Amino acid sequence: MTFREVIVQRLRVRNDQETKFHDIIVTNNRLLQHTIELEKKVKLFEKDGYVNNGESSTQLAELDRRIRELSNERGEMYKTQSENAQRLVNMNEQLRTKEEKDKRQTEEIEILSTKVNKLTAKCELQVHQLREKDVTIQILQDELAALQLEMVTTEERDKKLVEENTQLLERWMNKMNEEAEKMNEATMFYETALEQAKAKKQLKRGSIDISVPYSSIVLPKKATKKINVHDAEIHCIAASSLGSMFATGGADKKIKLIDAKSGHTLQSLSGALQTITSVSFNSTDEMILGSCTDNATRIWSLSTHRIRHTLTGHIGKVYAAKFTGDSNRVVSGSHDRTLKVWDLQKGYNTRTIFTFSSCNDLCLMDADGQTIISGHLDNNIRLWDTRTGTGIKELTGIHNGQVTSVSMSPDGTSVLTNSRDNTLKIIDVRMYDIVRTFQANSFRNGLNWSRSTFSPDGKYVAAGSTDGSLCIWNARNGKLEKEIREHNSVICGVSWNPTGDYLYSAEKNKTVCMWDTSGKKH
Structure with a gap:
């Protein structure tokens, strides 16, 4: 009712x-x-x-x-x-x-x-x-089915292309082998002549094959010189292989070449599109490379001051790169979790190694670059065989923070690591054991790309702190020998001249300090 x-x-x-x-x-x-x-x-x-x-x-x-x-x-x-x-x-x-x-x-x-x-x-x-959502779901299901069908078709086409590429590569290799066999006899003659000319050139330029003598190192008490060469933040610093100069790179997209003793700017190299993250000289100081956040590594000729090579192929920021001893190859490490080996004679990438984590720094265990040591964002250190692209060893538990730099000792038996856990460690690369740990109450690693260094005689290690302090430890007993503050902000990197006469440090806020470690009066 x-x-x-x-x-x-x-x-x-x-x-x-x-x-x-x-x-x-x-x-x-x-x-x-x-x-x-x-x-x-x-x-x-x-x-x-x-x-x-x-x-x-x-x-x-x-x-x-x-x-x-x-x-x-x-x-x-x-x-x-x-x-x-x-x-x-x-x-x-x-x-x-x-x-x-x-x-x-x-x-x-x-x-x-x-x-x-x-x-x-x-x-x-x-x-x-x-009802509308049911209609949308049906549409999405139809699109998914179409995409799956397209993916299957694409995979089949990709398989066919791989097979065709393999066949073409085999045919091309066979043809190249035939041509190479025909040219081997003439090549042997020319190689002999080139080796003789190269040996003469290295003797004239003071090649790394002739070892650079270094003086007895005396730890500094204060900075000899302070210089400002960049218009923006500095991100990296490195001494040349023969000790006549050092280089810095920064956010102003330039590399500055500076006289090793006087501190005068020798040259400014431009061409990068974004921040320079690392610099490195080849063994004869004829070339210098700069890795960059524009995903590329560039190589400049120091005789012409022009770009000789631009190595592109990474899909992330390139944080580190190094020449091999013969200067014919370059190894680069990137945020895209890969290492790449570049053949400078051929002008392209010959090996890509997947590292499972973003690479912050790398160094060569041997001069020919057959073994690479890399430091990573996931706190681990890895060793790689560049000939096969496989991992040799992964060192875990060494640090509790991401590894910001790795550098080989002068004798080639150990590697120095620097980490955001505010410690440095020397690791024996033969036994993979921690030989020494360096730390100090005032030492704080303030950057993900902060670089540390060995002294040329291997007796000391140096690193910069976030408060602008330069810390130098005894490599044999781990004792903090010197703590000097001349910088006003975080130090991004340090580099020792191979002659042992000078130590160079760069703070992020544009200032470079030169430290006299020769003990001579100037």
């Missing part, structure tokens, strides 16, 4: 209750009127003298009896009427209570009806949205 039907039913019940005693009340009124008329007739009879008549007396008696009966009946009726009136009042009160309750219920019904309508509309909206 609707609420309107309920209200109509309740009104009918109320009307039935209120008219229940209507007939009794009407009868009582009629009897009362009849009694009044009889009393009037009695008074008329008495007035006309019929009172003494016997028959009239009998009639009067009968009338009195009836009047008494009617009076009694009227009293009962009054009593019943009073009771009915009281009941009527009670019922009216109950009816008013019920009407108020019904009114409240009606209001509640209206509120609930409004809520039901809103919920119904919301439910319909959600049903509509579900």
Whole structure:
């Protein structure tokens, strides 16, 4: 039943209750009127003298009896009427209570009806949205099926291309082998002549094959010179292989060549598109390379000061690069978790090694670059065979922070590591054991590319701290020998001149310090 039907039913019940005693009340009124008329007739009879008549007396008696009966009946009726009136009042009160309750219920019904309508509309909206999502899901499923089909087709086409490429490569290699066999006899003659010319050239230029003598190292007390050569932050510093100069690179996209003794700027090399992250000289100081955050490594000729090679192929920032001893190859390490070996004669990448973690620095374990040591973002140090591209050894648990630099000892038996856990360690590369640990209360490694260095005689190690302090430790006993503060901000790298006469340090905030370690008076 609707609420309107309920209200109509309740009104009918109320009307039935209120008219229940209507007939009794009407009868009582009629009897009362009849009694009044009889009393009037009695008074008329008495007035006309019929009172003494016997028959009239009998009639009067009968009338009195009836009047008494009617009076009694009227009293009962009054009593019943009073009771009915009281009941009527009670019922009216109950009816008013019920009407108020019904009114409240009606209001509640209206509120609930409004809520039901809103919920119904919301439910319909959600049903509509579900239908739209079902349609979208179906579309996505269709697109996924199409992409899967396209992927299968692409894989099949890729397999065919790989097979065709393999066949073409075999044919090309066979052809090249045939041509190489024909040229071998002439090549042997020319190679002999070139080796003789190269030996003469190295003797004239003081090649690394003729070892650079270094003086007895005396630890400095203060900086000999402070120079500012860059227009923006410095990120790296390195001494040349023969000790005649050192180089710095920075955020101004330039490499500055500086005289090793006077500190005068010799040349500014440009061509990089972004920040220079590391610099390195080849063994004869004829070339210098700079790795860069534009994902490339560039090689400049120091005779012409022009770019000779641009090595592109990494898909991440290149953080470190080194020449091999013969200057024919370069090894680079990148944020893209790869090492690449570049053949400078052919001009392209000959080996890519996946390192599982971003490479912060690398060094060559041997001059020909057959074994590489790399330091990584995941705190580990790894050794690689560049001939096969396979890993030789992974050293874990050495540091608790990412490795910021690795450098070989002068005797080639150990590697120096620097880490964001504020320690340096010497690791024996023959036994893979930690030989020495260096730390100090004030030493804090403040950069992910902070470089440390051995002294040329292997007796000392040096590194820069975040507060601008230069720390030098004894490599044999791990004792902190010197802590000198000449810089005002974090030191990004240090490099020792191979002659042992000077130590160079660069702070990120553009200042380079030269430290005299020869003990000579200037």
